[in-house]
Amino acid sequence: MAPEGAHSSAERKILHYARNIRFRNQAGNEVFFDAKGDPPAVFDIISLLVAEDGTFKSPKVGSFDSSMPLGSDIVVNVSAITWNSDSPKGEMAENFFVSAEDSNLEKEPGDVVAENSVVKTYSAVTERKRGKQQQTEKGSAFVAADNVCSSHSRQKGEQQQAIPASVCSEDCSVGHRKASIDGQPICCFTCIPCAEGEIANQTGSTECLKCPDKEWPNEKQDNCIPKNIEFLSYEDALGVTLAGMSVFSALVSILVLIIFCKHNDTPIVRANNQTLSYLLLLSLTVCSLCSLVFIGQPNKMKCLLCQTIFGISFVVCVSCILAKTIMVVIAFKSTKPNSKLTRYIGPAIPNTVVFILTFLQLTLSSLWLSISPPFPEANMKSQMGKVILDCNEGSVIAFWCMLGYLTLLAIVSFIVAFLSRNLPDSFNEARYISFSMLVFVSVWLSFVPAYLSTKGKYMVAVEIFAILSSSMGVLLCIFAPKCYIILLHPEMNTKQYIMGRSSSQGR
Numbered sequence: 131m132a133p134e135g136a137h138s139s140a141e142r143k144i145l146h147y148a149r150n151i152r153f154r155n156q157a158g159n160e161v162f163f164d165a166k167g168d169p170p171a172v173f174d175i176i177s178l179l180v181a182e183d184g185t186f187k188s189p190k191v192g193s194f195d196s197s198m199p200l201g202s203d204i205v206v207n208v209s210a211i212t213w214n215s216d217s218p219k220g221e222m223a224e225n226f227f228v229s230a231e232d233s234n235l236e237k238e239p240g241d242v243v244a245e246n247s248v249v250k251t252y253s254a255v256t257e258r259k260r261g262k263q264q265q266t267e268k269g270s271a272f273v274a275a276d277n278v279c280s281s282h283s284r285q286k287g288e289q290q291q292a293i294p295a296s297v298c299s300e301d302c303s304v305g306h307r308k309a310s311i312d313g314q315p316i317c318c319f320t321c322i323p324c325a326e327g328e329i330a331n332q333t334g335s336t337e338c339l340k341c342p343d344k345e346w347p348n349e350k351q352d353n354c355i356p357k358n359i360e361f362l363s364y365e366d367a368l369g370v371t372l373a374g375m376s377v378f379s380a381l382v383s384i385l386v387l388i389i390f391c392k393h394n395d396t397p398i399v400r401a402n403n404q405t406l407s408y409l410l411l412l413s414l415t416v417c418s419l420c421s422l423v424f425i426g427q428p429n430k431m432k433c434l435l436c437q438t439i440f441g442i443s444f445v446v447c448v449s450c451i452l453a454k455t456i457m458v459v460i461a462f463k464s465t466k467p468n469s470k471l472t473r474y475i476g477p478a479i480p481n482t483v484v485f486i487l488t489f490l491q492l493t494l495s496s497l498w499l500s501i502s503p504p505f506p507e508a509n510m511k512s513q514m515g516k517v518i519l520d521c522n523e524g525s526v527i528a529f530w531c532m533l534g535y536l537t538l539l540a541i542v543s544f545i546v547a548f549l550s551r552n553l554p555d556s557f558n559e560a561r562y563i564s565f566s567m568l569v570f571v572s573v574w575l576s577f578v579p580a581y582l583s584t585k586g587k588y589m590v591a592v593e594i595f596a597i598l599s600s601s602m603g604v605l606l607c608i609f610a611p612k613c614y615i616i617l618l619h620p621e622m623n624t625k626q627y628i629m630g631r632s633s634s635q636g637r
Contacts, residue, residue: 160197170197175204177211301334305351308336324351326514346515357510361519362425362587362594369425369587372594379418379602386609387411393616397625403457406480410450411609416443417601421594433504433521438495440597441532445491446484447604448536448570451563452543453480458560459550487539494535498528509586518586533574540570562608569603 152162163169175192192206302308302321307330309322324330324338329347331339341347341354348355362369390399390407399407420443423436457480502525509518523529544567550560577596584592615622 162197170195172196175206179212302330303333304335305330305347306335307338308334329354343510344517357515357517359517359519360513360586361427362590363427364425366587368591372591372598373422373425375598376418376421376594379598379605380415382602383411383415383418383605386605386613387415389613389616393623396616396623398612398615398623403454403477403480405477406450406454406457406484407609409484410447410454411605413443413447413450414601414605417447417597421597424590424594428506428519428521430506433506434499436521437504437523437529437532438499441495441536442488442491444536444597444600445539446488447601448539448543449484449487450480451567451604451608452487452539452546453483454559455543455547455550455563456480456483459546462550491532491535494528494532498525498532501525502528512585516586520586520590533578537571537574540567540574543567544571559608562611566604566607569607570600573600573603 149163149167152160154160159172161169171194173194174190175194176188177191179187179189181187189210191208191210192204194204196203298315298318299320302319306321306323308319310316310319324347327347328338328340329351330337331352338351344357345354346357347353362372364370364373387408390404390411393399394404416439420436420439423432423439426432460479504521504524507520507522509520512518544564547560547563547567573596577592580592581589581596
C-alpha cells in the first residue's frame, strides 16, 4: 500500500492536468474547465406553451453557452417565440425575469433547477373564479440580467408574434414625472404633468426641475425659456393711445389758457379770480402731461417723479377749486351791510389756501421720498410666464395717504360748492365746480377697486386713465361754459349782461 502523502501528490498532479485540458468532443463542443473547476454551462432556452387541449409544448427558442464571448453567449430566435395575446381578466400568464444569482425565489413542485444555470423555470399560477369554477394556468419564467421586472401577458386561445411590453407602466414623456401608485410595485406608476414653472427634459423623470426666476417652461415643459418682459411702452397700442390722450388733454388746457389770456380784460375772465383760473389751467396741463412719465420702461428717476408730480399737481388743482369756491361764498356774504368779510376780499385768502394745502402735500411727498421712496422692480411672481417691470410704491401707506388727502380735498370742495350753488354772484361758478368735483370724486372712487384688481401694465393704464378722466372732467365742467360765452356769444360777455343776470338771480 502506498503512503498517504503519495496519493495526495498524485491527486494534485491529476487535478492540475485535468483543469488545463481543452478539446472538442465528437459533437463538436469544446470541453474545458474554468478557474473554479466548473465545465462550461450550455443550456437550451425553451418556451413553455399550454395548448387549448391542456397539453404542454416546449419548443426551443434559443440557447446559452457560457464559453462564448460576452454578448454572444445568449442566442434567442425571437421569431420562434409565441407570445400570449390579450384575453379577458383572469386568463393571465406571468413571466418573471430574475437575476441568475437570486436564490431567494420559492421553488414549487415541477420546477426544473440546474446548478449554476442561467435559465430556470418556475410555475406561475393565476386563478379566475367564475361562479364555482376555478381555472389554473401555468406560465414560464426566464432568467436574464440583473433586473427584476414582471411582464403581464394574456392568453385568448390565439397566438401572436408581437413582443408584449415587459413593463407595468411605460416611461413618462418629457414634461411629466413619475408618481407611484399605492399598493402597486415600484415599476407601476402614473405620469403627471410638471407643475407650473417646472420642467422634465428627460423621459422617465422622477422629479421635475424648477426653472430660474427669469425663465419659464415652454409649451411642452421640457425646456426653460426666458420670460416675456412686460411694461407699458410707447410701442404698445395701449401706451400709444394713452400718450395721445395725455397730449390731447394738455393741448386743450393750453388752448383754454391762451383763450383766457387773450380775453383777459373781459368780465367773464375777471369775474372769478383770474389768477386762480390761470393757476388751475397750468396745474391741469401738468396733470395731463405727468401721465407720460408713467409710460415707458421704469427706472429710478421715473419712479421718483411719477407719483410725486401726480400728487402735487392734483393737490394744486383741487386747492385752486376749493379757493375759488370759498371766494364765491365770501363775495356773497360780504355784500350784506356791516359785513366783516369785506376785509377778506382780495387775492390773499385764495393764495393762502392754495399755499397751505399744497405745502401739506409737499411735506407728505418729502417724507415719502426720504423714508421709503418708490423704486423700479422686476415682478416675477404676480403673473405666470412674465417679468413685469413696474414701480414699487415703496411705502404703500404713503401712496394711499396721498390719494386719501386728494380725495378729502375734493369732497370738501364738492360740499362747499354744492351748498353755495344758488348764491347770486356776478358769475357764480359754484354749480360748475359742484359738477367737476362730482366727476372727480366718482373717478377716483371707482379707481380704487379697478387698481387693486389689475396687474402689470394694466394697473399703470388704470391710473393714467383716472388721471386723464378727472383732469378732463374738471377742465370741461369749469371752463367749457366760459369758453362757450367768450367764443360763441361775445354779446353775453359784458358787465351789463352779467349784472342783469345777477339781479334776476337775486330776485
